[in-house]
Amino acid sequence: MVRRSAGLLPFRRAADGPPEVFLGHMGGPLWARREQGAWTVIKGEVDPGEDAAATAEREFAEETGLAVPSGPRVPLGTVRQRGGKEVTVWAVEADLDADAAVSGTFEMPWPPRSGHVQAFPEIDRFRWWPLVAARDVVVGAQVELLDRLAAAVGTLVVPGAPDASG
Numbered sequence: 001m002v003r004r005s006a007g008l009l010p011f012r013r014a015a016d017g018p019p020e021v022f023l024g025h026m027g028g029p030l031w032a033r034r035e036q037g038a039w040t041v042i043k044g045e046v047d048p049g050e051d052a053a054a055t056a057e058r059e060f061a062e063e064t065g066l067a068v069p070s071g072p073r074v075p076l077g078t079v080r081q082r083g084g085k086e087v088t089v090w091a092v093e094a095d096l097d098a099d100a101a102v103s104g105t106f107e108m109p110w111p112p113r114s115g116h117v118q119a120f121p122e123i124d125r126f127r128w129w130p131l132v133a134a135r136d137v138v139v140g141a142q143v144e145l146l147d148r149l150a151a152a153v154g155t156l157v158v159p160g161a162p163d164a165s166g
Contacts, residue, residue, distance in 0.1 A: 003085040006052040007043025008060045009076065010069055010094040011149060012128070019131045019153055021146065022096055023138060024063065024123035027103065029110055032124075039137040041089050041145060042123070052088045063123055065102040069094030076148045081141040089142075091149050101126040 010022040023039040025031065031038045044059030046052050057068045073090040080086050103123035110118045131150055135143050 003083075004046040004052070004088070005043045005085055006046050006055040006059070006088045007041040007090075008056045008069070008073075009041045009089050009091045009145065009149065010096055011091055011131075011153070012093065012095045013153070017130065019149070020128040021131055021134050021149070022094075022098065023127060023129055023134060024101075024103070025125045025127070027121035027124035028106070028108065029120065035137055037137070037139055039127075039129070039134070040123075040139050041087070041142055043087055043089065053090065056088075056090055063103055064096075064126065066096055066100065069096065074149070074152050076145045076152070079141045079144050081139060087142070087145075089145050091152065098126040098128055 011019050012022075013019050022042070024042050025035075026038050026040055042060050042063050044055060044063065046055045053073070060066070061068050069092045071092050071094060073092055076089045076091055078086050078088040101123075103121040103126075105119045105121055107117050107119050110116060110120075129137065131146060135146055138146060
């Protein structure tokens with residue numbers, strides 16, 4: 001059975017620069033010293049029978065502690081991550097305070113084989129990234145979502161990405 005996640009990708013347009021996207025840095029000791037490939041769209045697993053768009057909104061609120069941004073959703077489609085998980089994402093134009101976002105936690109045995117269980121934040125920090133720079137830090141499969149956003153907002157051409165004309 002394929003694992004499915006859904007998420008929201010807030011973006012904002014800067015008056016004097018490229019659009020920016022709101023991403024989270026994955027929490028826990030396995031990601032603590034990594035930047036490249038450690039940032040992600042805010043997303044979570046779709047429960048059986050749950051609508052993916054509803055999941056995206058629920059997970060955004062749970063993982064950031066922020067109100068779900070209002071406004072039209074821009075469907076960015078689905079990508080398959082390396083582990084096989086399918087991720088469906090909608091972009092939404094919003095200007096959020098990254099410093100106000102607070103993530104929930106998860107528990108895991110740490111250090112390995114120690115018998116101790118520690119709690120870690122699901123997302124340990126949030127940040128606005130210029131769209132082009134985000135391509136260098138986001139989970140590999142999610143680069144396609146950034147390229148689709150660039151094409152949808154039509155405000156810049158990302159090297160190697162399809163342009164809005166197809």
